[in-house]
Amino acid sequence: MALYSEKVMDHFRNPRNLGVLEDANAIGEVGNAKCGDIMKMYLKIEDDMVKDVKFETFGCGSAIASSSMATEMIKGKPLSEVEKLTNKAVTEALDGLPTHKIHCSVLAEQAIKSALEDYRSKK
Amino acid sequence: MIYADNAATTKMSDAAIDVMLTHIKENYGNPSSLYEFGQKAKEVLEEARTDVARVINAQPEEILFTSGGSEADNQAILSAAELGRKQGKLHIISTAFEHHAVLHTLEKLKKQGFEITLLDVHEDGLIRPSEVEAAINDNTCLVTVMYANNEIGTIQPIKEIGEICHRKKVLFHTDAVQAIGHVPVDVVAENIDMLSASSHKFHGPKGVGFLYARKGIALTNLIEGGAQERGKRAGTENVPGIAAMATALKEICSKMEKNTAHVKALRDRIIKGLEEIPHSILNGDAQKRLPSNINFCFEGIEGESLLLLLDDKGIQASSGSACTSGSLDPSHVLLAIGRVHDVAHGSLRLSLGEDLSETDADYIIKSVREVVEYLRSFSPVWRDLSSGKIKHLL
Ligand SMILES: Cc1ncc(COP(=O)(O)O)c(C=O)c1O
Numbered sequence: 001m002a003l004y005s006e007k008v009m010d011h012f013r014n015p016r017n018l019g020v021l022e023d024a025n026a027i028g029e030v031g032n033a034k035c036g037d038i039m040k041m042y043l044k045i046e047d048d049m050v051k052d053v054k055f056e057t058f059g060c061g062s063a064i065a066s067s068s069m070a071t072e073m074i075k076g077k078p079l080s081e082v083e084k085l086t087n088k089a090v091t092e093a094l095d096g097l098p099t100h101k102i103h104c105s106v107l108a109e110q111a112i113k114s115a116l117e118d119y120r121s122k123k
Numbered sequence: 124m125i126y127a128d129n130a131a132t133t134k135m136s137d138a139a140i141d142v143m144l145t146h147i148k149e150n151y152g153n154p155s156s157l158y159e160f161g162q163k164a165k166e167v168l169e170e171a172r173t174d175v176a177r178v179i180n181a182q183p184e185e186i187l188f189t190s191g192g193s194e195a196d197n198q199a200i201l202s203a204a205e206l207g208r209k210q211g212k213l214h215i216i217s218t219a220f221e222h223h224a225v226l227h228t229l230e231k232l233k234k235q236g237f238e239i240t241l242l243d244v245h246e247d248g249l250i251r252p253s254e255v256e257a258a259i260n261d262n263t264c265l266v267t268v269m270y271a272n273n274e275i276g277t278i279q280p281i282k283e284i285g286e287i288c289h290r291k292k293v294l295f296h297t298d299a300v301q302a303i304g305h306v307p308v309d310v311v312a313e314n315i316d317m318l319s320a321s322s323h324k325f326h327g328p329k330g331v332g333f334l335y336a337r338k339g340i341a342l343t344n345l346i347e348g349g350a351q352e353r354g355k356r357a358g359t360e361n362v363p364g365i366a367a368m369a370t371a372l373k374e375i376c377s378k379m380e381k382n383t384a385h386v387k388a389l390r391d392r393i394i395k396g397l398e399e400i401p402h403s404i405l406n407g408d409a410q411k412r413l414p415s416n417i418n419f420c421f422e423g424i425e426g427e428s429l430l431l432l433l434d435d436k437g438i439q440a441s442s443g444s445a446c447t448s449g450s451l452d453p454s455h456v457l458l459a460i461g462r463v464h465d466v467a468h469g470s471l472r473l474s475l476g477e478d479l480s481e482t483d484a485d486y487i488i489k490s491v492r493e494v495v496e497y498l499r500s501f502s503p504v505w506r507d508l509s510s511g512k513i514k515h516l517l
Contacts, residue, residue, distance in 0.1 A: 004303070011430075013435065015501075019501060033464070033504050033514075034464040036453070037425070038502075038504055040503040050174075056501045056502065056503045056506065057501065057502070057503070058502040058504040059425050059428065060446035082350065108220055
């Protein structure tokens with residue numbers, strides 16, 4: 001048994017939406033280097049939709065894969081849907097994570113929530 | 124595949140495999156049986172004991188076969204503690220970067236009322252003998268300091284520490300699991316009372332090891348039962364494993380000089396190549412370290428993702444990041460030498476094998492450089508470090 005599912009390894013090896021979004025209007029950053037994970041999400045929100053999204057992550061394989069998967073799950077989606085994204089949905093989409101790595105999917109959910117807060121605070 | 128995780132375990136040598144198979148297939152008698160077939164197994168066992176003893180300049184009767192390094196560490200420490208308890212001496216000195224087989228045993232003793240002093244290992248990963256001497260008091264029953272650290276490879280001043288212990292009449296144990304077969308060890312010249320070793324670190328099978336205990340040291344049993352191992356370790360002996368361990372040990376020791384020259388040159392080549400990565404640091408003293416050990420921290424990246432990408436490039440290595448340890452904290456060894464959490468998460472240990480080539484070494488350098496650069500390219504920590512938002516620690 002490998003440590004991670006094939007889905008996790010695919011998103012880790014070929015992360016989707018990797019990088020910085022120069023014209024982002026919602027940025028969320030969660031985690032801390034002391035614990036070994038930091039996720040930063042850049043969202044471009046227009047007409048209550050996530051038009052574009054990119055991420056940067058410092059962290060382990062599952063942290064990178066969780067961020068990648070989460071960006072895919074919210075790209076092009078209305079905010080009403082994005083708000084409801086849970087870490088559980090991210091984990092399921094990755095075909096599961098080892099128990100001690102579930103917190104990586106929690107970080108992905110929190111990073112998105114943090115970006116939405118940033119967006120609303122600027123409105 | 125370039126296997127660079129020999130501190131975790133090694134590939135069994137062909138000679139050791141042959142010996143093991145022979146004893147499994149043909150020589151399966153019980154050494155405790157009186158008929159000749161059993162006695163033949165007994166002979167194999169005693170021959171292995173003599174071979175192992177010779178390597179560390181001990182007497183055969185001072186060698187006790189165990190299930191590996193962890194058991195040897197447990198038995199050595201618990202025996203010394205028992206002897207201490209009888210004399211009312213409940214103080215043990217060790218170091219902050221021992222293997223968990225030592226540290227967890229000491230924690231157990233602490234709960235039983237022992238006082239444990241863990242010495243500072245300094246930034247270079249080396250114990251200062253003067254600090255050992257200063258820590259010894261009238262209640263000290265044991266000093267246990269590892270010969271070479273399993274993560275950063277630093278080789279401790281064992282002879283000096285042993286000399287102090289003997290002068291102060293305190294038992295001295297060393298966990299030499301990473302050293303045996305890789306650097307010369309002499310229990311007499313180095314004043315060692317007890318020593319632990321593990322076969323799978325020197326191309327022998329897993330689940331076998333030995334404890335050296337100087338004549339006259341009364342050991343405490345961890346396993347009760349039959350009278351095997353002079354009554355100090357019950358259970359029918361693992362004859363195939365023990366014979367294979369002795370074979371592997373003799374073999375690696377006969378090549379030690381050649382191996383050391385070869386591996387050390389490659390180690391230093393890789394260290395030089397990786398030092399060129401900006402904001403990186405070699406962990407542990409550059410010279411007083413195992414010939415095979417390389418351990419770096421790279422700022423702005425996390426160790427597990429580094430390992431996974433190296434694995435994709437065919438290189439197997441290890442890291443002290445929290446994610447690889449399965450706990451929330453990074454390696455206690457890196458923290459003990461003063462690396463802060465943020466930096467310790469980005470660590471890489473390469474432990475080289477004797478069959479590594481120069482081409483392999485250059486491939487390792489190239490691959491590590493590429494992967495570190497790639498991971499930094501999307502690390503928010505690296506971005507903040509580069510922009511000056513947070514200060515570089517390395
Ligand atoms: C320094 C040290 N001590 C003890 C051990 C435990 O040895 P074993 O795996 O044989 O129990 C190891 C191996 O992981 C080690 O590196």
